[in-house]
Amino acid sequence: MPPLESIELQVATGEDVQSDRTAASCEPLSDSHGNGMTRSQAWNLYASHFLSTWNIRTYIVFTAAAYPNTLVASSIRGIVRTLASICFSSIIGRWVDHAPHRLKTLSSTISVNRISVISASVLWSFIVRSGNATQGSLESTSSITQDTVFGLILCLEVLETLSASGNMLSMERDFVVTAADPDGQTYGLTHLNSVMRRIDLICKLIAPILISVIVSATSVQIGVLIVGVMSTASWGVELVCAKRVWDLNPRLRVLKTIEIGDSNTLSQSLPPSGSWHMISQSLRRYGRGFESYFSSEVWIPSMSLSFLHISVLTYSATFITFLLNAGFSLNLITIARAAGSVVEISSTVVTPIGVHYLSKAKVHGRLRGVVARANEDSEDSGVGLLERFPEQQAATETGLExxxxxxxxxQLLNLVPVVFAIWSLSPDTTTTTLPTILSRNLGPIVSQPLLAFTLFFFLSISRLGLWIFDLTTQQLTQTMNPASQRSSFAGLEYSFVSLFGLVQHLVAIVLHRPEQFKWIALMSLGATAVSTMAYAGWVCKMRGHLVHWERIGKGCECVKVRLRHVR
Incomplete structure (x- = not known):
């Protein structure tokens, strides 16, 4: 069929596609229990996600063994991965949204990730073996060969990073959302998100430790071999588990319908006039992705979550380096980090309970209040609004917010004592800022063990708030974005996360001296405060208030009455 006829056919059927898309978006809310997710589907879903996450977490780069006397290779590798995520995450998200077959999309990301990891393991094995032959140096390998192999590894690093992002986008923003049961059922979206995040956090804790123990007990070559073998062995199992979920869930087998756009979309279907035309079209699509992101009603929570990645108040390499310079032992830091990971995992248990409890509040607010009034005033307007805000879904969104x-x-409240502890540890107390004055006055009465306890205890329990906020924001972006834009939206969110992470590292490079870390900590606390205020403003806009002042007034009246009876 000629291209113009194909375009006319697409335009002619645009209304049918839109109606099918509307019906598909409402399907999970009205799906019968017979087509719901079963225990077998859930466990296969968890197994597939576990294998993906485990392989992603165990894929550690062996730059320290290959380049023992310099940090240049590690820095180049980190910059390349970060820039790749910033530039291409949104493109990967748009590809996931526009791919009609969910299983093929997920399988593609799995296969590309496994191929890149296996190939990189072979190359790292070659470099590490060459280095061991000369007792840690690479003198036997020519500089050209060394640079060529490392360049190939960097290319595979880009593939591994983007395929891992694509896997998370396809799984969390498409597969899980489509397969989940309605809110309130056993395998609802809140439950699935919590279990999937629990798997991710457990792998984040255990996988690097296990690989490090293996490398320490044997050799780097054995560690590289084990990473490659695990990726090879889990490849087929992961594909089988994903296919089994797809086979047993009717909603996943329905092909996604691509929404027909305006004249810009039609012009993209025409043959390109040249390379410049293709570049301009790519830039336009990239710009429209930002327009779509900032036009979403949930972009503020997403940006607030992304902005938190500028903070160094986490168990990252930068913060651990400061703690070591401050005199804390590596064993103490390791124990504190493990405790923080346990707190993080506990957030996946707290979140479903909290959402269920807080969802019992009346669904009201500026946006939802408009819906309620419209439903009362006009039956015609109420039909469309009820489709957008079903009662159960609106209640769940209220609990999430x-x-x-x-x-x-x-998180913000618990980071305040952490910052004061960091300022107390700083050797420079010549300035007259408020944190310095307080730390100077508290210094004589605060012992070192108490200071360490304050630092690690409040930092660890702050992780509970961070991951609760992460889980609730994830589900809000899943449910409050159109199905055709979920992955594109999340891809841009990943780009912002990488961008703010890059800013964190650049700030650490500028303020690199240990006594300057207190200013980075203060900046991190300020960034958390900005995110908190932005999110609070968004919640106020959505619900119309932040505090039930009428309940506080009633509570005060009850206290007054009781005091009168006591007197």
Whole structure:
């Protein structure tokens, strides 16, 4: 069929596609229990996600063994991975949204990730073996060969990074959302998100430790071999588990319908006039992705979550380096980090309970209040609004918004004593700022063990609020974005996360002296405060208030009455 006839056919059927898309978006809310997710489907889903996450977490780069006397290779590798995520995450998200077959999309990301990891393991084995032959140096390998192999590894690093992002986008923003049961059922979206994040956090804790133990007990070559073998062995199992979920869930087998756009979309179907035309079209699509992101009603929570990655108040390499320079032992830091990971995992248990409890509040607010009034005033307007805000879904969104505010507020409050502890550890107390004055006055009465306890305890429990906020924001972006834009939206979110992470590293490079870390900590606390205020403003806009002042007034009246009876 000629291209113009194909375009006319697409335009002619645009209304049918839109109606099918509307019906598909409402399907999970009205799906019968017979077509719901079963225990077998859930466990196969968890197994597939576990294998993907485990392989991603165990893929450690062996630059320290290959380049023992310099940090240049590690820095180049980190910059390349970060820039790749910033530039291409949105493109990967758009590809996931526009791919009609969900299983083929997920399988493609799995296969590309495994191929890149296996190939990189072979190349790293070659470099490490050459280095061991000369007792840690690479003198036997020519500089050209060394640079060529490392360049190939960097290319595979880009593939591994983007395929891992594509796997997470396809799984979390498409596969899970489509397969989940309605809210309130056993395998609802809140439950699935919590279990999937629990798997991710457990792999984040255990996988690097296990690989490090293996490398320490044997050799780097054995560690590289084990990483490659695990990726090879889990490849087929992961594909089988994903296919089994797809076979047993009717909603996943329905092909996605691509929404027909305006004249810009039609012009993209025409043959390109040249390379410049293709570049301009790519830039336009990239720009429209940003327009779509900032036009979403949930972009503020997403940006607030991304902005938190500028903070160094986490168990990252930068913060651990400061703690070591401050005199804390590596064993103490390791124990504190493990405790923080346990707190993080506990957030996956707290979140479903909190959402269920806070969802019992009345669904009201500026946006939802408009829906309620419209339903009362006009039956015609109520039909479309009810489709957008079903009662159960609106109640769940209310619980997510409220719990998210509790989570990020909890993180902010617990980071305040952490910052004061860091300022107390700083050797430079010649300035007259408020944190310096307080730390100077508290210094004589605060012992070193108490200071260490304050630092690690509050930093660890702050992780509970961070991951509660992360989980609630993830589900809000899943449910409050159109199905055709979920992955594109999340891809841009990943880009912002990488961008703010890059800013964190650049700030650490500028303020690199240990006594300057206190300013980075203060900046991190300020960034958390900005995210908290932005999210609180968004919640106020959505619900119309932050505090039930009428309940506080009633509570005060009850206290007054009781005091009168006591007197």
């Amino acid at each position: 409220r719990l998210g505010l509790w989570g990020i507020s909890w």
